[in-house]
Amino acid sequence: MSKLLRLNQLWLLTLSLFREILREPGVLFWGILFPILMTLGLGLAFSKKADVIRKVAVISDSLAPDKDSANLHYFLDKKCEQSLPVDKDDYNWKFEIRDEKLGNSVFLFYPMDWDKSMVLLKRGTINLILKESEGKTEYHFDPLNSDAELTYMKLSGIIGDGEVLPEGKASEIRPLTLSGTRYIDFLVPGLITMGVMMSSMWGISYGIIEKRSKKLLRRLVATPMKKSHFLMALITVRVTMNFIEALVLLLFALITFNMTIQGDISAMVLMFLAGNFAFAGIAVFVSSHTSNTEVGNGLINFVVMPMMVLSGIFFSYHNFPDWSIPVIQKFPLTMLTDGIRSIFNEGAGYQEVAIPILTLTATGALFFGIGLKIFKWH
Amino acid sequence: MLTEKVIEVKEVWKSFKTVQAVMGISLNISKGQFVAILGPNGAGKTTLVEMIEGIQKPDKGEITIMGKHWKGHQDELHRIIGLALQETRLIDKLRVTETLQLFASFFNIGKQRINEIIEIVGLEEKRKSYVVNLSGGQKQRLALGIALINSPAILLLDEPTTGLDPNARREIWEILQGLKNKSETSMILTTHYMEEAERLCDYVIIMDNGVILREGTTVQLLQEYRNLDDLFVSLTGRRIYE
Numbered sequence A: 001m002s003k004l005l006r007l008n009q010l011w012l013l014t015l016s017l018f019r020e021i022l023r024e025p026g027v028l029f030w031g032i033l034f035p036i037l038m039t040l041g042l043g044l045a046f047s048k049k050a051d052v053i054r055k056v057a058v059i060s061d062s063l064a065p066d067k068d069s070a071n072l073h074y075f076l077d078k079k080c081e082q083s084l085p086v087d088k089d090d091y092n093w094k095f096e097i098r099d100e101k102l103g104n105s106v107f108l109f110y111p112m113d114w115d116k117s118m119v120l121l122k123r124g125t126i127n128l129i130l131k132e133s134e135g136k137t138e139y140h141f142d143p144l145n146s147d148a149e150l151t152y153m154k155l156s157g158i159i160g161d162g163e164v165l166p167e168g169k170a171s172e173i174r175p176l177t178l179s180g181t182r183y184i185d186f187l188v189p190g191l192i193t194m195g196v197m198m199s200s201m202w203g204i205s206y207g208i209i210e211k212r213s214k215k216l217l218r219r220l221v222a223t224p225m226k227k228s229h230f231l232m233a234l235i236t237v238r239v240t241m242n243f244i245e246a247l248v249l250l251l252f253a254l255i256t257f258n259m260t261i262q263g264d265i266s267a268m269v270l271m272f273l274a275g276n277f278a279f280a281g282i283a284v285f286v287s288s289h290t291s292n293t294e295v296g297n298g299l300i301n302f303v304v305m306p307m308m309v310l311s312g313i314f315f316s317y318h319n320f321p322d323w324s325i326p327v328i329q330k331f332p333l334t335m336l337t338d339g340i341r342s343i344f345n346e347g348a349g350y351q352e353v354a355i356p357i358l359t360l361t362a363t364g365a366l367f368f369g370i371g372l373k374i375f376k377w378h
Numbered sequence B: 001m002l003t004e005k006v007i008e009v010k011e012v013w014k015s016f017k018t019v020q021a022v023m024g025i026s027l028n029i030s031k032g033q034f035v036a037i038l039g040p041n042g043a044g045k046t047t048l049v050e051m052i053e054g055i056q057k058p059d060k061g062e063i064t065i066m067g068k069h070w071k072g073h074q075d076e077l078h079r080i081i082g083l084a085l086q087e088t089r090l091i092d093k094l095r096v097t098e099t100l101q102l103f104a105s106f107f108n109i110g111k112q113r114i115n116e117i118i119e120i121v122g123l124e125e126k127r128k129s130y131v132v133n134l135s136g137g138q139k140q141r142l143a144l145g146i147a148l149i150n151s152p153a154i155l156l157l158d159e160p161t162t163g164l165d166p167n168a169r170r171e172i173w174e175i176l177q178g179l180k181n182k183s184e185t186s187m188i189l190t191t192h193y194m195e196e197a198e199r200l201c202d203y204v205i206i207m208d209n210g211v212i213l214r215e216g217t218t219v220q221l222l223q224e225y226r227n228l229d230d231l232f233v234s235l236t237g238r239r240i241y242e
């Protein structure tokens, strides 16, 4: 009998916290719509190649007066589409490379003097400067800027030493559009796991801190309420919300981008739960002491920010220095993301993700345990 | 026969870093007694009451409720105490009935009592309102309703009427008056308002700077002075609020 009544208490706590969330109009937007819009935006940005437009400065007083077939002046005059500038800031010449597989590239050439080109370079309007010197075309650009380097590679391929070379053999290029290798396949699992981290940390941690600062926790524990029931309810509500948010995003991605889950779905669910548990534990730990929401903000950001940047949500962490990679791989978000991604894209199953699942669960239990020990209700 | 001691506080001390908030206070409250703790801001009223509520621990001294210490009897004592803290905000987007229902569930109390409470505190019209949309007075009445939900033997109210206009204050007084007439509940109430103490309470404790300046039955104190305001001025040389 008393067990049943206790269950009623847990149920009402859960229901109340659910209502608190669902009655907040922002929840639907930020929790569900926003991730979808982000997926859509990033997915489209990276799935269809738009025309690449590059602006290039040409140092006009360096151009040889006669248009020898080997010089830059000749290329601009004969091979490019001329344009009579209406405005002095318009381009004078335009050259287009049409390429179905790689997308079109458009180069716009602007005559100017060296000083002006330096100003535009600093502003990032242009990233490459062409200058003619003793009949040779010089390319001035920052070798550390990979976009400038790409412009150089493409341009030097067509201008060469002045003569226009035939277009590259497009047939050798095999664009990878297999499901599982596209950017969207990389992105969606990351967005899902990032959502788990963000909404666990903000939902649970911030929720606790705010209730403590409102003195609501103090009021609640002055009743016979079971303290563990309160935390259980808070976590249940958050995990359920996370599950719904992830599911909606997943369905959207499966339909819109033809994604497929190549691995074991039950393993993915388990991995998802383990990740939720880990972050719920961390969230309780982070919010165990402070009743100041500003401090809470700082603490949450302190946990969330490094993982957002380093855990390879938007871009692979393999671009970071070698020594840092083993460290990054031990972050809970990295572990969760890599796990979910491998199930998604590489067809992984229990065997591959068993260790991360156990590690995440242990992480959650550890932080939860310590958090409860030092938890302040007043 | 001795009157039954419900709350017994013996030589209780409490300090925060540099502030001595409560310095050796003792008091006894018997069944059915309504006691007012009067004092200006920072007198130590909240600290004292929260120690009785088991929320804060005294540095020294002893507190027993129905003869029991807080240590080891938490659950049992929580069941017989009803309280309203000086400032608590409830869950904003929960309706009045839902809020009462939540607190009722902690005491295993059913729907009928919730309706009774809504009637007692006069929130019939506001059953379905979100807590966040209640006026200050309605919020205080809801807080009082929550305090009463378990029909407590002991009621501890920390400034239940501060910040309310005279009408809203009177509504709360009527609720408490009704309770006094109908039940054997004992109550401690802290307040800045002399009138509140005079009208509601049998016994008055005047506190300042962590100590009791004067205490006695309301009748007794009012015999000596025209009103409690005058008493306070004669004790401290200033009025209760500046």
Ligand SMILES: Nc1ncnc2c1ncn2[C@@H]1O[C@H](COP(=O)(O)OP(=O)(O)OP(=O)(O)O)[C@@H](O)[C@H]1O
Pocket (backbone or CB within 6 Å): B016, B017, B019, B020, B021, B039, B040, B041, B042, B043, B044, B045, B046, B047, B048, B086
């Ligand atoms: N948590 C705390 N940390 C530090 N000092 C505190 C704390 N709580 C109370 N104090 C100090 O203890 C003294 C008594 O405070 P208390 O809140 O008990 O006064 P009060 O009589 O309830 O005042 P008020 O009428 O303003 O509510 C004050 O000087 C206050 O600053």
Ligand SMILES: [Mg+2]
Pocket (backbone or CB within 6 Å): B045, B046, B047, B086, B158, B159
């Ligand atoms: Mg106070």
